[in-house]
Amino acid sequence: MPDPVLIASGLRKTFGDFTAVDDVSFSIPAGGSLAIVGESGSGKTTIAKMIVGLERLTAGSILACGNDRSRPARSSRDRRRRGSEVQIVFQDPYTSLDPRQSAADAIDEVLRLHSDLAPGARGARVAELCGLVGLDERQSSCLPRMLSGGQRQRVAIARSLAASPRILILDESVAALDVSIQAQVLNLLADVRDETGVSYVLISHDLAVVRQLAEQIIVLWQGQIVEQGQTGRVLDNPQHEYTQRLRASVPRPGWKPTRKIA
Amino acid sequence: MSALLTVENLTVQLPAGGSLRTVLADVSLSIAPGEALGLVGESGSGKSMTARAIDRLLPPGAQASGSIVFRNQNVLDTTPAELRRYRADVAMIFQDPRAHTNPVRRIGDFMTEALRSRGVPQAEALERAVETLEQVGVSRAHAVARQYPHELSGGMLQRVMIGAALLTSPKLLLADEPTTALDVTIQAEVMAILDELRRSLGLAMLFITHDLELAAAICDRTAVMYAGQIVETRASSSLHSDPLHPYTAALSAARPDVTRTLPRLRAIPGRPLSAFEAPSGSCAFAPRCSHASPECLANMPDLISLDGGMTRCVRAAELRGQLEAPDA
Numbered sequence: 001m002p003d004p005v006l007i008a009s010g011l012r013k014t015f016g017d018f019t020a021v022d023d024v025s026f027s028i029p030a031g032g033s034l035a036i037v038g039e040s041g042s043g044k045t046t047i048a049k050m051i052v053g054l055e056r057l058t059a060g061s062i063l064a065c066g067n068d069r070s071r072p073a074r075s076s077r078d079r080r081r082r083g084s085e086v087q088i089v090f091q092d093p094y095t096s097l098d099p100r101q102s103a104a105d106a107i108d109e110v111l112r113l114h115s116d117l118a119p120g121a122r123g124a125r126v127a128e129l130c131g132l133v134g135l136d137e138r139q140s141s142c143l144p145r146m147l148s149g150g151q152r153q154r155v156a157i158a159r160s161l162a163a164s165p166r167i168l169i170l171d172e173s174v175a176a177l178d179v180s181i182q183a184q185v186l187n188l189l190a191d192v193r194d195e196t197g198v199s200y201v202l203i204s205h206d207l208a209v210v211r212q213l214a215e216q217i218i219v220l221w222q223g224q225i226v227e228q229g230q231t232g233r234v235l236d237n238p239q240h241e242y243t244q245r246l247r248a249s250v251p252r253p254g255w256k257p258t259r260k261i262a
Numbered sequence: 263m264s265a266l267l268t269v270e271n272l273t274v275q276l277p278a279g280g281s282l283r284t285v286l287a288d289v290s291l292s293i294a295p296g297e298a299l300g301l302v303g304e305s306g307s308g309k310s311m312t313a314r315a316i317d318r319l320l321p322p323g324a325q326a327s328g329s330i331v332f333r334n335q336n337v338l339d340t341t342p343a344e345l346r347r348y349r350a351d352v353a354m355i356f357q358d359p360r361a362h363t364n365p366v367r368r369i370g371d372f373m374t375e376a377l378r379s380r381g382v383p384q385a386e387a388l389e390r391a392v393e394t395l396e397q398v399g400v401s402r403a404h405a406v407a408r409q410y411p412h413e414l415s416g417g418m419l420q421r422v423m424i425g426a427a428l429l430t431s432p433k434l435l436l437a438d439e440p441t442t443a444l445d446v447t448i449q450a451e452v453m454a455i456l457d458e459l460r461r462s463l464g465l466a467m468l469f470i471t472h473d474l475e476l477a478a479a480i481c482d483r484t485a486v487m488y489a490g491q492i493v494e495t496r497a498s499s500s501l502h503s504d505p506l507h508p509y510t511a512a513l514s515a516a517r518p519d520v521t522r523t524l525p526r527l528r529a530i531p532g533r534p535l536s537a538f539e540a541p542s543g544s545c546a547f548a549p550r551c552s553h554a555s556p557e558c559l560a561n562m563p564d565l566i567s568l569d570g571g572m573t574r575c576v577r578a579a580e581l582r583g584q585l586e587a588p589d590a
Contacts, residue, residue, distance in 0.1 A: 183529035
């Protein structure tokens with residue numbers, strides 16, 4: 001097993017009296033994919049924010065590519081290095097891009113910050129990244145408002161990959177997409193991982209998406225891990241009562257919704 | 263049995279920059295008393311617009327042709343008084359309950375508004391609201407009636423919306439993605455409540471969703487929309503295993519499967535089209551369809567009957583049983 005690219009130990013986050021994340025530990029091997037599932041308020045997005053550095057840890061530690069990121073970055077150089085370790089793709093492709101920046105410019109901006117490529121080489125790299133996510137030349141010169149939701153999410157993915165991150169956090173990144181487009185983006189994410197060896201942290205409430213993209217899963221409930229393990233094993237044979245309820249709630253052929261006995 | 267609601271050849275155009283854009287093209291459907299019809303489609307397919315047209319909630323400047331008949335009354339041509347009575351018979355619930363409640367009014371006041379405006383005394387209206395809250399599985403209903411929307415969770419608030427919709431004893435419920443914003447375990451509960459109440463009250467329902475399986479779980483029949491048209495209507499039990507239209511089959515096959523990891527998802531190339539983007543004079547789905555042939559591009563296909571369902575595909579009969587089964 002390759003060395004872990006991300007190690008989170010004893011993560012804890014409190015907001016006043018409220019404990020959002022309580023003693024959460026996990027690790028991801030290089031090129032691996034870990035899903036964090038749970039319902040609203042279970043703490044999954046808080047964990048994502050702590051990994052990226054958008055939220056400070058109350059306790060615990062995060063090690064990405066061997067570097068500690070439990071404390072805020074102290075210099076812009078430090079911050080840039082962190083950007084080349086971890087990137088994030090958000091849920092809403094309509095609000096996560098600069099409306100006045102074309103897809104190619106958005107990607108180029110990241111390359112300027114995170115690479116020492118000459119302008120000509122940057123152009124080639126932009127084209128390469130656009131090709132990787134399936135954006136054609138016309139689309140890459142478009143402003144976000146001229147693109148569909150699926151195309152925008154491709155731009156967001158290409159932009160995050162421009163920093164050549166070792167870890168990509170996908171925070172409900174396919175949740176807002178139509179079924180036919182979601183399948184395209186999920187296939188794309190599998191290809192990108194094969195080609196670049198990037199690791200995924202997949203934050204999702206959709207167990208079918210999780211099964212498709214992640215080998216490992218942790219199930220959060222009220223800020224705590226209630227079950228973790230190999231995705232197939234956990235979903236086929238859930239042990240914790242909450243995981244069982246989650247699994248039973250997924251609509252599928254022949255499914256009948258049932259009322260929980262309150 | 264005669265239909266409770268019949269929509270025939272409904273075409274809706276919306277103003278866009280000086281011209282009119284078609285958002286619904288020739289939509290026909292019917293719902294029998296007590297029947298649940300699912301309406302499934304991707305964004306821009308026209309499913310919400312269909313419900314809005316039925317509830318006479320189209321945006322200003324919209325032009326509708328065709329007919330919507332509810333119990334022998336043409337809905338597109340009513341007086342304001344008739345429309346008020348109609349809306350007591352046809353209730354609607356929405357995706358985001360928070361956007362459809364008044365944040366500074368108590369739950370009880372919000373729920374009883376429709377009854378009070380119909381002359382029911384305050385005390386009686388509140389009593390009925392509390393009873394209805396209990397029906398939709400809200401415990402401590404008296405206390406909840408005194409609370410404000412921000413004090414309730416999304417799932418609880420959606421139950422309140424369902425309760426409020428039921429208070430005027432409607433005959434038809436239009437449910438526009440009522441569980442999409444909810445967590446999956448809460449979704450299962452709200453779906454169960456909707457299904458139970460609908461059956462016990464003999465209420466007909468138009469259930470709008472992007473999820474084929476969700477519609478199939480509580481609807482007798484399901485209609486699938488694409489680019490402003492209905493492309494297939496079929497018994498929900500057959501929709502997944504034996505679809506008639508290539509789009510329905512492709513939609514089923516594109517979904518990831520919670521029971522296994524697929525080597526590759528069968529994505530549909532391209533993106534869903536809105537009605538005004540769709541090519542005229544040919545099948546709207548043809549550019550993305552893996553079964554398209556020259557005849558698909560020659561004419562706009564009509565809805566044809568096949569094996570108890572309806573499909574808008576000229577090749578439907580010959581493709582029978584050959585459409586990608588989701589479990590292949």
